[in-house]
Amino acid sequence: MYKILAVCLGCLLFFSCNKSTKNRWNVNPDKKVEVTIHNISSKFFDQKIPLAQLRQDYPFFFDNSTDSIWSAQRSDKNELNVYHQSTKTFGDLTKLAADLNPLFSRYNYYFPEIKTPTVFTYSSGLQNLNDPVLYSSQFNMMFIAMDGFMGKENKLYDSVKVYHYLRTNMSRDYVPAQVVHAIANDIVPFDPKNQTFLDLMLYEGKKLILADALIPAAPDEFKIGYTPEQLEWSIQNEGSVWNFFVEQNYVFKADKTLGERFLQVAPFSKFNNEIEQDSPGRIGIWIGWQILRKYLDENPEVTLSELIHDMDSQKIFKESKYKPSKTEVTSYRTEKRDGVDELYHYAE
Numbered sequence: 001m002y003k004i005l006a007v008c009l010g011c012l013l014f015f016s017c018n019k020s021t022k023n024r025w026n027v028n029p030d031k032k033v034e035v036t037i038h039n040i041s042s043k044f045f046d047q048k049i050p051l052a053q054l055r056q057d058y059p060f061f062f063d064n065s066t067d068s069i070w071s072a073q074r075s076d077k078n079e080l081n082v083y084h085q086s087t088k089t090f091g092d093l094t095k096l097a098a099d100l101n102p103l104f105s106r107y108n109y110y111f112p113e114i115k116t117p118t119v120f121t122y123s124s125g126l127q128n129l130n131d132p133v134l135y136s137s138q139f140n141m142m143f144i145a146m147d148g149f150m151g152k153e154n155k156l157y158d159s160v161k162v163y164h165y166l167r168t169n170m171s172r173d174y175v176p177a178q179v180v181h182a183i184a185n186d187i188v189p190f191d192p193k194n195q196t197f198l199d200l201m202l203y204e205g206k207k208l209i210l211a212d213a214l215i216p217a218a219p220d221e222f223k224i225g226y227t228p229e230q231l232e233w234s235i236q237n238e239g240s241v242w243n244f245f246v247e248q249n250y251v252f253k254a255d256k257t258l259g260e261r262f263l264q265v266a267p268f269s270k271f272n273n274e275i276e277q278d279s280p281g282r283i284g285i286w287i288g289w290q291i292l293r294k295y296l297d298e299n300p301e302v303t304l305s306e307l308i309h310d311m312d313s314q315k316i317f318k319e320s321k322y323k324p325s326k327t328e329v330t331s332y333r334t335e336k337r338d339g340v341d342e343l344y345h346y347a348e
Helices: 019-024 040-044 051-057 067-074 077-090 094-110 155-159 172-187 197-214 220-224 228-247 256-262 283-298 304-309 313-320 340-347
Strands: 037-039 118-122 133-136 141-145
Touching (some): 037 094, 040 051, 051 067, 077 155, 094 172, 172 197, 197 220, 197 283, 220 228, 220 283, 228 283, 283 304
Antiparallel strands (some): 133 141
16 A cells, blocks of 8 residues: 555533633734645546656655556555545545644744645545554655545444544544644654653643644644543543542553553543543543643743753643642542652642
């Protein structure tokens, strides 16, 4: 298959984040960016265009497969079916451009040193569903697999056995959030030496702060990839989840299993008790996001770039003064362990 560059719930939920944090992102960039979009697949599946011409125009799109293999793919009925269905979702790309232009205008405002990428859309033949948007600031390119956004009920996803909990992001409305996620994966630094649970929560949380900055009008559920019901659960149970992390001495612990339980995409977060299936997956990312929002409220002079590049998680946590109210949900509570009081004093 294609080998591309490796390199509402309602107003209450919409305005659920702190007002001062939202006001931070209320900017109107002077420089308006217009993104250039190329639909590679519209040309790839056009038999009138010679394969040699496509290789010349899009050399990064082709691997070392022989022309006969590529020619067969251009006329494959299944490939064509996926392409035509994805085209119905995206149309003539006018709406995509309308979504991306303000996003990249903000991107240029906050990171003027980074050039606006050329955007390429394509149909992956259902091969790139896990990473439907790829981006490289080094090469100034972004690739959007249109077949990754055909709607969560699309029967083609049944044919390749995509679990339903993975389909929340797979609709057209989630494209801007997925674009921001791809940008964040490229520009948010990851420090392999700092691997505590707090480090990882804040690393993932920074990606969502970037979403706050680049798509501020989007509801929070779109930014994090939750359903409205999952977002409501997270808001209502924030204090209880945080209290669970504290009581279990997870916050400063370097244990890769915590990432597997609370940061990875999953149908629910793994609390190892009877209530866990009510929770959304990646609840640790939600908590990291809220810590960073609180930190920005407490430190309004900190810029977006400074936040993203600040690798001192303990400083961020301490200066955030993050201490959400405990809720009445007690099912999360397990036996209290030594060291909890130290963390509470540390946060004060």
